[in-house]
Amino acid sequence: MSLLEQRVAETLSSHGSLAQAVPGFQPRAGQTDMAMAVTQTLEQGGQLVVEAGTGVGKTYAYLVPVLLSGQRALVSTATKALQDQLFSRDIPRLVEVLGLPIRVALLKGRSNYLCLHRMDQARHSAEAAQPGAQRALAKIETWSQATRTGDMAELTGLDERSSLWPLVTSTRDNCLGSSCPRYRACHVNLARKEAMASDVVVINHHLFFADMAVRESGVAELLPTVRVTVFDEAHQLNEIGVNFLGQQLSTVQLLELSRDVLATGLQLARGLVDWHALTDRLEKSSRDLRLAAGMHRGSVRLRWTDALPEGVESTEWTPALHNLVQALEQMQSGLETVVELAPDFQRLFERARELGQKADLFSQAPDPEGVRWAEVSAQLRLVESPLDIAQAFSALTKPVQAPLVLQDEDASDPESIQALMAGDPRHGADPQNPQASGLGQRAWIFTSATLGDEPSLRWFTEPCGLTSAQVMQVTSPFDYAKQAALYVPEHLPKPGDPGHAGHVAQLVVEAVELLGGRTLVLTTTLNAMRSIGEYLQTRLDPAANVEILVQGQSPKRRLMERFREGAGDGRAGCVLVASASFWEGFDVPGEALQLVVIDKLPFPPPGDPLFEARSQRVTREGRSAFADHALPEAAVALKQGAGRLIRSETDSGVLVVCDTRLATMSYGRRLIRGLPQMRRLSGHAEFLSTLRQFTTDATS
Structure with a gap:
């Protein structure tokens, strides 16, 4: 038994530090078994998939070995609720009990943080004129002066469904990156810098896959180089990953672009372009496309195996999509004339171009290797995605002798990942200096209470490309x-x-x-x-x-x-x-x-x-x-x-x-x-x- 295995077993035993310091803690055989398997994977590298029944205590079963190993780690969850629990309760408790000098950071997607630049602009928006909006904005501004993290979860009384939420947060689409006038004080960048200096970073699956899927210029901060990645609530990995690895175009994106172009144009370049004409055409073409998808009760997904979605009239759909492509082209032309005036216009131009490329993609035949559909509710969302994440994920998790530097959530693409896995020193791995770059086979831990209905856990491992992973099931201690x-x-x-x-x-x-x-x-x-x-x-x-x-x-x-x-x-x-x-x-x-x-x-x-x-x-x-x-x-x-x-x-x-x-x-x-x-x-x-x-x- 290795020294790390001895320390883990001792910590989880009836006379260990957890039993002495944590009220109600009781040793559980299943928890110890899982912790030993995690420890061996940390030491040897590779992939471990663990289905741990309710009550096993899987959180401590992976956290104790990870923290005691001293290795830099990412811990990813499916929900922000578990993410907050790990960061605010579980990890701090273990760090204190184990007496470890470990720095821990919490990192969410950018839309969870207050955007100071957009908050400055929010009072000039049409939404700010709604009843109660000015009072709510004043509350946000007061909070902005006291918060250290800018995490919107700290702000009580403002639900994510509020129309004000997108006005004071940013997305990959509308973030100005390093050109933003509030870049130095940006809460997202400060959170990423803190993550870079931390030993354990708690993220979520959405952020992990966004990191794989997109690149955005102007953002320099990266997640830390890690050798250990843990996915809790891993049963959601495939569905979340499929959404990020595909292509999407929604009327929400289009209408948000129209709103932002009109507000910015009237504020910074009034009279130079007919902003009302450009945005009116984009809004009309977006709504016409939604109407062409038909009326449905609730939310439905329409098959799309040919030129247009099933059940949709080509005489309505085809011209509506054509008009949308043209509206986005005109939007690009108008923005191109003012891009030199402000960084806001440069980013709006890039957004219009990206959405135009997506509209053009959905004007063509579907990719036979994937699946395409139209999701119709009050809004319209066009989606083309792979059937699963097996190909992308197996390439990412295959055994290599170089650590992976996960890029900023908006600054990564498959080419950079492949270069990294090949040991490209530009990405933090120096094959000439294994000690300095921390070379060694990476450890990947996947766990959930539900990963299949058979011992092989094939339901989970196949679509995730984990066919060579070690698999174990730990039954619940409940009677x-x-x-x-x-x-x-x-x-x-x-x-x-x-x-x-x-x-x-x-x-x-x-x-x-x-x-x-x-x-x-x-x-x-x-x-x-x-x-x-x-x-x-x-x-x-x-x-x-x-x-x-x-x-x-x-x-x-x-x-x-x-x-x-x-x-x-x-x-x-x-x-x-x-x-x-x-x-x-x-x-x-x-x-x-x-x-x-x-x-x-x-x-x-x-x-x-x-x-x-x-x-x-x-x-x-x-x-x-x-x-x-x-x-x-x-x-x-x-x-x-x-x-x-x-x-x-x-x-x-x-x-x-x-x-x-x-x-x-x-x-x-x-x-x-x-x-x-x-x-x-x-x-x-x-x-x-x-x-x-x-x-x-x-x-x-």
Whole structure:
């Protein structure tokens, strides 16, 4: 056993520093096993993929070895919530307990930081004239004088959905880089400089892939050279990566360009160009293209395998797209005449050119090696992407003898990555001086509670190009057979029945009246979420004194906070009806949550273009699109949803899956095997009896 392995094992033992300093810490065999595997990967290099069940303590299992190793590291998460938790709580606690002289930095995408230049301009914008806007801007300006980081998460009372948010933050599109008059004081650059001087940098997957995908001139700061990269919540890597490695054009981008051109033109070059004419044409062509995509309820993805999206009239779409290309060309011509006047015009010209290139791309036939679709909601988004990240990611993570310098989020491209991996000293790796450049095989750690439904974890490793990775599964320490039960109500109609959502809502009402809340309802569609939420809000007996929360009716953070509060102090317990993002990352330990109801098995929507393209590829490879693609996708999603129920050793609860296919179809056994080993409830009477027992236990 190496010295590092000894130190890690000692730290996680019953007599180690964590047991002595952290209240409630208990050694867990699974945590130690995972930590040993991480340690060996740190020492030898290579790729390690770990599925660590709920309660294993995977965060400490990778942080302890990484911190004790003394190696420079990136830790990447899928959500800003976990990113903030790692930076503000987990890492500082370990650094203190272990007594390590380690500098830690937090780095988010640029749109999370206050842009001082855009804040200066915001009062002159049309949005600033809206009721309450001036007061909100004044609050932002006051905060700007006190904040050290400029992280917008510090600013209470301003939601990311606010129309003011994009006015006071920057994006890759509108950042002026080193030409900005506030460049020296830029919070993004200061955060990157701090990251350069740190030993551990906490980032997120979006930032990691943005770093791979784009280059932007005028930004000199880089993320530090690291030998260790850890991806927590790694199950989201492929989907996040696909979005960044493809091409996108949206009406939001186009309208934001129009707004910025008009504001800047009138402020800095009034009368030199007919700014109203240019921006009016761009806005009209953008809206015409959205209208050409048709009217749809909610958000839909339209297949796009030929010249235009499926179901779209060519007589409307083709001229609308042509007019958009021309509007962007005219915008470039107008901006080109004033680019010398101010850096703002140079950046606006570059934005118009980039969007024009994308509009031209979508005027041509789709790339046969990828997939293209049009996403239609209130806005329109055109997307062309690879089917997965395997090719790009396998090239990035293959064994090499040079460390990778990850570029600034907006200043990296595949050529620079390849040069770096070849040991190009311009990128920080000096093959002539291994000691100085820290040469050695890189270590890549990937972990999540859910990475597949089979021991090989192929669902995760294949699309990520990690076919040579070491794979391990660490089971949860929770006693699911004792703590949790699974109920499949076979009396309900089939999932395709129009009345299915209503029957699910009736079952929830019956259960909630016994439990007094403490229920999370997860739906596979927004329509079902709205239907069930409305039913509960109008039909549940007021005497039950239960508060019904529905996703979308309040900010997500407030919904989570209220649900976790539960009953007490005169407050009712809660029912939360939600979809999408609440299937994962929502952690409610204790009696505030004892019933999770899932309306249907979460199979991917059959009409989704990306799912269909991946299914077709699986079929071409001689495999089953259902068994080898659709079923594993559903198994992982079901496992994520079920994972909301038991979050600690003292939790208890029931998982209800309102889909008879889980009990009647042969593939139901595979889906159940992928779930924690809960005891099965045999019928509705036993289900209600179990809920009554929870109520009795809670009041005793």
